[in-house]
Amino acid sequence: MKPVSTTKTMIRSVSPKNFDWLMFPIICIILAIGVLFIWSASSEKFLFKQLVWIAMGLTLFFILLYFDYLSFSYYAYIIYACVLFLLILVLGMGGSVKGAQRWFSIGSFSVQPSEFMKITLVLTLARFLRYKKYGIGLFDIGVSLFLTFMPMALIVKQPDLGTALVLVPILLSILYTAGIRLHHLFILIGAGLAISPLAWMFMLKSYQKIRIIGFLWPEKATDWGAGYHRLQSLIAVGSGGIFGTGWGNGTQNQMKFLPERHTDFIFAVISEEWGFLRACLVLFLYVVFLTCGIGIARSTREPYGRLVVIGLVTMFATQIVVNVGMTLGVAPIVGITLPFVSYGGSSMLTSFIALSIMFNIKMRSKIDLASERH
Numbered sequence: 001m002k003p004v005s006t007t008k009t010m011i012r013s014v015s016p017k018n019f020d021w022l023m024f025p026i027i028c029i030i031l032a033i034g035v036l037f038i039w040s041a042s043s044e045k046f047l048f049k050q051l052v053w054i055a056m057g058l059t060l061f062f063i064l065l066y067f068d069y070l071s072f073s074y075y076a077y078i079i080y081a082c083v084l085f086l087l088i089l090v091l092g093m094g095g096s097v098k099g100a101q102r103w104f105s106i107g108s109f110s111v112q113p114s115e116f117m118k119i120t121l122v123l124t125l126a127r128f129l130r131y132k133k134y135g136i137g138l139f140d141i142g143v144s145l146f147l148t149f150m151p152m153a154l155i156v157k158q159p160d161l162g163t164a165l166v167l168v169p170i171l172l173s174i175l176y177t178a179g180i181r182l183h184h185l186f187i188l189i190g191a192g193l194a195i196s197p198l199a200w201m202f203m204l205k206s207y208q209k210i211r212i213i214g215f216l217w218p219e220k221a222t223d224w225g226a227g228y229h230r231l232q233s234l235i236a237v238g239s240g241g242i243f244g245t246g247w248g249n250g251t252q253n254q255m256k257f258l259p260e261r262h263t264d265f266i267f268a269v270i271s272e273e274w275g276f277l278r279a280c281l282v283l284f285l286y287v288v289f290l291t292c293g294i295g296i297a298r299s300t301r302e303p304y305g306r307l308v309v310i311g312l313v314t315m316f317a318t319q320i321v322v323n324v325g326m327t328l329g330v331a332p333i334v335g336i337t338l339p340f341v342s343y344g345g346s347s348m349l350t351s352f353i354a355l356s357i358m359f360n361i362k363m364r365s366k367i368d369l370a371s372e373r374h
Contacts, residue, residue, distance in 0.1 A: 018363040023292040026285050027340060027355065033282060034266070034341035040248050041269045042262040046343055053345040057352030064356040068364060072357065073304050076120075076127040080147070083120045086113035087154040112346035114155045114163045119354050121148060121167055122174070122311030129178040130304040136180045141188065144175060162336035166318050168192070173314040174307050177297075229333050230326075232258045233265050236272040237328060244275030262343045264335055267327045282341075286320050296362045305361040312354045 031054060039047045072079075090113055124147055132140055148171045155164040176185060236252035239245065250272035252258040261269050271279040293313035300306040316339055323338040325331030337347040 018365065020292060020296070020359055020362055023289060023359075026289050026292075030282070030285055030289070030340045033270070034338075036247065037266055037269050037273070037341070038262050038343050040250070040273060041253055041266065042343065046262055049345070050343050050348070053348040056345075057348050060349065061352045061356040061359075064353065065360055065363065067360070069305060069308070069357060069360040072123050072308075073127050073130075076123040080120050080124040083113060083117050084151055084154070087117065087151055089113075091154065091157060110345065112344075114151075114158065114160050115346035115350040116353075117151045117155065118163065118166055118170065118315050119312070119350060119357070121151065121170055122308055122315065122354075125171065125174045126304050126307035126311060129174060130307060132178050136175070136178060136184070138184075141175070141180065141184060144171060145188075160335070162322065162334035165322070165334060166315060166336070169314050169318045170311050174311045177307055177310045178303075229259055229265070230329050233268040233327050234329050236265075236268040240272040240275045240279070242276050244271075244273050244278065247273050249273060260335075263337060264323070264333075264342065265327055266338055266342045267324055270341075271327070283324065290317055290320075293358055296358055300361055300365070305364075309358055309361055312358055315354065316351075 035047065035050060035054070038050050125144055128143060128147070129136065129140065148167050152164045152167050155167075172185070172189070175188075232252060236250065236258050239251060245251070248254065250269060252272055253261055253269045258265055258268055267279070267282075270282060274282075290313055293309060293316070297306050297309040297313065300309060319336055319339050322331050322334065322336050323342075326333050326336075337344050339351045340348070
């Protein structure tokens with residue numbers, strides 16, 4: 001992979017010494033916790049598959065470290081077009097599970113293209129906005145919106161509201177870091193809120209509307225199924241108490257009252273069996289992880305790398321906040337995984353790719369001199 005020809009950069013250091021020796025052990029601990037509770041929440045079959053995905057993710061993580069991250073900038077638009085094509089293809093040829101058409105089946109494994117679009121969007125927006133710091137105009141905002149909402153519409157069509165919503169904070173964070181004027185940012189957010197009724201009427205499925213109504217106005221959710229996920233999750237979290245019921249002894253988990261307990265509601269299993277204190281420890285590990293990511297962004301002096309790290313940190317933070325929030329009943333149920341913990345191959349590979357790019361940027365500290373056109 002060759003570097004971007006339109007950018008002049010000076011490599012300050014490329015060394016294993018720049019490997020983030022704080023972040024990596026934290027991720028390993030989070031992975032171990034995930035494996036432990038997937039085993040508790042499901043069968044050995046899912047445990048084995050998760051271990052395979054982790055092994056593949058770690059392999060991909062170390063392979064990608066050998067490529068200069070500016071190479072991803074060079075191929076960003078091509079990668080975007082390819083993943084967008086896969087999103088279109090999955091709507092016609094993808095496998096359907098519980099009414100959702102999101103996956104390509106490869107033997108006994110499934111791949112979800114929408115997961116990879118999150119990273120693809122980060123790379124593409126960072127490529128487009130990297131030299132806009134002192135002049136993001138309405139045209140730049142319009143192109144950024146187009147690049148975001150085109151895949152977002154396809155993902156909502158699957159339907160996969162959770163993954164689609166992650167793209168919005170990614171867009172806003174990269175625009176803010178790239179130097180958008182604050183009044184333009186507020187206008188953009190206001191316009192989004194203004195057109196949300198149209199999204200409600202024409203884009204959301206009936207079950208998604210029921211879940212949102214059940215979250216905002218629980219007393220108006222007359223359908224028992226509308227609030228079932230939320231209710232069972234709250235029971236699981238509450239029954240864990242301070243110290244938990246013990247690994248493998250959670251009633252909501254073991255008696256299968258809790259739905260999607262090895263994927264979307266894995267944090268409810270952790271809270272029930274480990275209790276409040278150790279669940280807070282898991283959240284603390286995530287806070288340290290995100291803080292390390294922000295530290296990489298602050299120390300990166302090359303604009304593309306800085307925008308990419310901010311976008312990836314936002315991606316991780318949004319997933320963590322939404323997943324934990326819906327487990328605790330303070331966010332609507334949208335179906336989103338907890339990074340490095342929930343079962344899921346595409347989610348695991350996406351998380352490792354994002355992590356590798358962040359490490360890549362930290363290990364290759366650069367000073368941006370200029371674009372050739374400047």
